[in-house]
Amino acid sequence: MEYPRLSLDGRLFILSTTLLELKNITKTFPGVKALDNVNLKVEDGEIHALVGENGAGKSTLMKVLSGIHPYGTYKGEIIYNGERCKFTKITDSEKKGIVIIHQELALIPYLSIGENMFLGNERGKKYAIDWDETFNLADKYLKQVGLKESSKTLVKDIGVGKMQLVEIAKALAKNARLLILDEPTSSLNESESRALLNLLLEFKKKGMTSIIISHKLNEISYVADQITIIRDGQTIETLNKATDDISEARIIKGMVGRDLTDRFPKREAHEIGEVMMEVKNWNVYHPIFLEKKVIDNVSFNVRRGEVLGIAGLMGAGRTELSMSIFGKSYGTQISGKIKINGKEVHLNTVKEAIAHGLAYVTEDRKGNGLILPNAIKMNISLANLAEVSNKQGVIDTDKEYEVAKDYKKELKIKCPTVEQHVNNLSGGNQQKVLLAKWMFAKPDILILDEPTRGIDVGAKYEIYCIINQLVEMGKSVIMISSELPEVLGMADRIYVMDEGRIVGELDAASASQESIMECIVASQNKKGGK
């Protein structure tokens, strides 16, 4: 077996040269200039980070580079390894060793890891796949990325974190020399993310060049040698780790074009009132593996006008907890008590939950939140159609339009009209539509599950402002977030969850990232000691 792209001599051979240069790339879509004279220079053997707000043009640029937007549909030139390239399809760029790993994982769940890795790159002959070689090779690459799973394991049986590693192994199997990772850690927890970043650093030692797109700036400061900032389709600047300041604050300044001294907006001093909702001894079992307890005797409360943060690692059970409360939309054999405003309520369907003033804003806006092929206004009204229709169920479409228009203005949703379909919006604007929908449902208690996942710094700030408005109006907000700074910056009080249990309650004023992690570690240790 040969690994020419990773070999040490290969690195010596191409030491300190420019591997890739994108010159004056301009790409227009009907009506929009997505990229405007973008220049990017990637040195051989470095990790180059590409940062920018959502919609800044990072993904478009990578699509140009990998041939998804074929040669001729853009202006400018791609010079790779000293050669002018005219990629017309993905396989063209892959042949040269440019491999892109997309944000949405592209693995097929019911095929094995090995089958997935060599999909489109099959070993053996066209009419006779050599399965022995396939699985043998797959195992080798899996070892390189630090996975112990057999390559015959089905993809559906491994976690998201491991899937990301399988994607990387798949790229290695294609003899990648330039690896492009689009938000590789967006669905990973902290330890998984760290492991993945370390893997990249290890590859770098072997001569691999990587381009990484990420919103997580701490990770970028950790791995990147150079950072190129893109804003509104233009390259703003390239920072070098050796010579420039690459602190988070500095990067953010470049991204938004201004100093963002306050990442979290200040809340007007307001009173935190009496207990709005109280959940007691809440137990939930897994819907398929019936003997598995997903939520274990959880009790908590949230007060009027309070932002309650729920911190924890991925898989701690936070989403399961909120969905099981929200009209039993997750889990089986649910037991426990819910009191709203001191009165016990039974929320057996989503409809009842909404009627009792609950709203659940999902973490998966595309999968569970929005009706993508429908207009913005239809999405906003969906959870509260009664408000825009008469008793017979006839919708007043004019009123619906007005409502949507008001929210468009209030939440600064960027769109030509509210008749536009949601799938044409950027992530941040989709999130705002989702928020608008649940605000229109007129809830008293909003559960926001990862409300700022995958959206840019500017949009995040706006979402924080909306959260502040909500609690100032006397509503309760339960904010689930995997980003500790966000929980600390926004919440009044924090619960820490681990393995389906609440393992700590902290006052936000005195809490820190360390104290939250301590709760989790203590819980993990206790489990290990059992």
Place this chain on the structure above:
Amino acid sequence: MDKVKEIFKKYTMVLVLILVIIAFTIGTRGRMLLPANINNLIAQNAYVFVLATGMLLCILTGGNIDLSVGSVVCFVGAVGGSMMVNGKLPIWLSMAVMIAVGLAIGAWQGFWIAYVKIPPFITTLAGMLVFRGLANVILNGLTLAPMPAQYLNLFNSYIPDFFHVEGFNLTCMLFGIIVAVVSSVMSFRGRAVKISKGYKVESFSSMIVRLVIIDLAILAFMFKLSQYKGIPVVLIWVAVVILIYNYITSKTTIGRHFYAVGGNEKAASLSGVDTRKVFFTAYINMAFLAAIAGMITIARLNSANPTAGTNYEMDAIGSCFIGGASAYGGIGTVPGVIVGAILMGVINLGMNIMGVDANYQKVVKGLVLLAAVIFDIVSKKKKA
């Protein structure tokens, strides 16, 4: 230019329909537009309009189809036929029983689909076999005819003319004028109300163009019917079904739920939409409309026979997809589906007049269906 493109995109199938009509008019040397043929277009295709409307709701829920409608039409017809012809039972009773049978079938299939999550394709494939078989059992494999004259009157007759002008049904023409005027006035009033409330309205010129085209189409159509025997009663049935369902899908919360479930079932469910109820409604409604189509069919054939309704499901499904419904659900409108059904009907009629071999007719229809969906998908890709 952009505006023209947009109009072209929005009304593609209408433009295609116009082109097809022109082509057949030339191909048949004008016979295509003879009043009797226009009348036949309605009479022959009444069942398609009714079934396609119901099928749209099924398809909206996520590209699900109902394969059983042809068999249900036959079964319901068999029940009604044996009651009226063999049992000499009153017509109103027979019709009530036919509707009840349709609802029962719909509840049966809807239950399995909505509450037990049996895939609709399989449930209705089973229904297709079961109800065809049961229809044959009831009919003993024989054809029951003729239907009572009173019953035929309910579907096959014409609205009587009050003016008795020789060779021209003035009632029909007046009715057409009234419909055109009323629909125009309602458009203007709706616009005025919107303006008074400060809402956004379409531009005056585009509304005028749209109204003129629609009114001209109505008037030309009614003029042709006036030259024949006037308004066929079955047109009233079809028009009522279309109007009701157009209203339901575009204006009511239950209609909106269909689009939501088809667009993203999980999101709809987390928004408090009872998705099971939506599926159940789609299939019970489909069988209800199949019962109506069954009534129309036995009247049109003047008999209940064991092969009635064969391939009706394909006509309905084809009309929906030609009319712009998405095979993945969540997209499609009643007017679109009606245009699709008319297009199919015009092609059928035109080829019949031209004397095209029946086997080639099938080939053409198949290719039209494929072309429509290809066009739909390709044009969407370009947009993205």
